[in-house]
Amino acid sequence: MNEIKQVLVDQKARLERKFEKEKIIERDIPDLKKYLSHPNVLAILGVRRSGKSTLAEMLLRGENFGYVNFDDDRLAGIKVDDLYKLEKIIYELFGEVEYFLFDEIHNVKGWELFVSRLREEGEKIIITGSNSKMLSGELATALTGRHVNFTLFPFSFSEYLRFKGVKIEKVKDTFTTSSEGVIKRELGNYMREGGFPEVLKISDDLIFSIFSDIVYKDVVQRLKIKRIELFKVFTVNIIKYYSNEVSLSKLSKTLKLSNNTVEEWFNGLINAYVVITSERFTNRPREGMTSPKKVYVIDPSFITSIALDSSKGRIMENLVALQLSRMGEKLFYLKGNNYEIDFLTRDKAIQVTYASGKDEIPKREIEGLNKIKTKEKIVITWDYEDKLGEIKFIPIWKFLLTI
Template sequence: MIIQREMNDSILSTVDQFPVITITGPRQSGKTTLVKSLFSDYEYYSMEDPDIREFALTDPRRFLNQKNSAIILDEVQRTPELLSYIQGIVDRKPLSTRYIITGSHQFELIHQISQSLAGRTIIFKLLPFTISELKQFVPEQSLDKFLLQGFYPGVHDRRLNATLAYKNYFETYIQKDLRELIQIKNLRLFNKFVKLCAGRIGQIFSANSLSNEVGVSVPTIQSWISILEASYIVFFLEPYYANIGKRLIKSPKIYFYDVGLASYLLGIETEIQMERDPLRGNLFENLVLMELVKKRLNKGLNHNLYFYRDSNKNEVDIVYQSSGQLIPFEIKSSETFSKHFFKGLKYFQNLFPERVKKAYLVYTGNFEKEMNNFELIHFTKISQMID
């Protein structure tokens, strides 16, 4: 069963507007399935295949002009040299979409594209399933199962045990990719570092703190975290800045692109363990944030999401900025509503009375109601609250 991805229409709307369409995202997020289904008449080549890679690098012009056909180049970061040749070809025939390229290392690939294909391509970022996409597989699922299994397509379409699937993902893709990008001298310390990052979900990121706990230098921590970010493992949510005379937190908060991988790294293997885990609320916050991120990225747009926190610990979990308006979100894993949940939202609304017209409390309960400018919503509806 092929899941209809929410990004499909956004991609198809750009066909013939750009000679190259680029799709990045984590390993195993569904990029290959997506491009093969949307562009089934294109010739497909995986740059992971050593024979194809050798042919492409030995005679790039011949490779790219085979049959004069449109081509999909999967995992093109393995052959960055091709991008300069693609530039020359599309400059001669700029009107039709001739190449679909995919890649899994966002910083490396985007840097390569900016050098060779600036102005010639549009870039989409495909993340694992959204809740609504996953419901095409599983109509009803508990929160704890969402948190445990995550949203990677392979876990669901092959009905895999989540713990074993993410163990394999971590060992096969993350460690493999990272060994190709940087020299990891001590894999044990690196694994400890990644697990400590999972334990800090929703917290302010501190390289110094991790350096002390892992026992490596701050530059090493910074190198490792940049690679995790480039590989779509960790996500940084930046603070919202405004000239309001407040001392604001300026460091980002750390999250994971997928809660299932984070749950595996935390050693959570069953729904019962998840229900009792002290980081369940942090993982829930992570899930909600990524639903909003996916909503925006699936449209090919910047996410425009932030958090707010000042030195007096006044905070809002997520702030969405759109057309001069601010929409704050408070996230609670509780099924029971309490009025004190609105504290942060009220504070933020008072700071920006002209810009905050709506505010949302996202929780796991089924009671939904609007109270003044505050609205209670179930977490499965979160993506409907932003454009």
């Protein structure tokens, strides 16, 4: 009991030091605290080290709340029965708290019923987690309509600029010439460094430890994978497919693995937010289910540092996929006869091409858009802006900052 008390005191003190010493920026997110105006559970999900804990702490600044980080190695092996003891310790240390914040509570088997009981007793709770499946079990059943999920990504480009202290000058929707120059330079840095907060605060070298942590803690341990080195090879191969369709059957043959194993490993990477996928748009459901998915990586730093790739056109497409996902769009791509649309959303068709002038834009990008009907038709370029008929041409930096 005294050991757990010491852990919670240490964790709260570390929390306070973070806000005193580290650079904390506001995130471009909706008002999440409104979901806690009544007894409720707010689940902040996303890839490990994307800033979920910091965001949760920012929401509760100035409030009296109980805090437990279950990723602390001193709490390894804690059982669900211990959670009730832990609740008593929180009240003993912090008094009548108004909120509970539980980091990575899914590390405790059976945690769902504990959180459900707290909510039924009128408590307001924030939980964080680095696996998208953590709410698919008993908690989802017990709290139907009484919990809200929010997925947090690493820094967007606008958040990256804010962290770097870059001030953008514009009049209405027009950026000044000097701001444009700075933005374009920083975009190149962002495409290489990515948006993991710790990497930007400390060193690019942290990318490798973050990647290893995600692979081991959020996939290998969860799926109980024994062929760890082979799984790492598989993961790097998946990342190398970014902005392309991935054939799991081909990968299974190349790595001499069963189709079931490859599918399980691939889904493990999706659930841990290492990659996101885009489905082929079709009016035939069976075709959509069996068609290859396109793969996008959660942060460009994994592309440049882990896959050792710096293809600007493909990284641009990856950034667009992340931006659309941040906006809550489900990703689809379209393949027709002799044409392909990179992204189809509810009201947009979007092509992405690395072009700085009209003459550099491949004809197939335009022809594809002319063959479909949608509210908006957009070609995202590197540095070309115009409008020709129904089609808007938008530079990637402007798309990332204004859409």
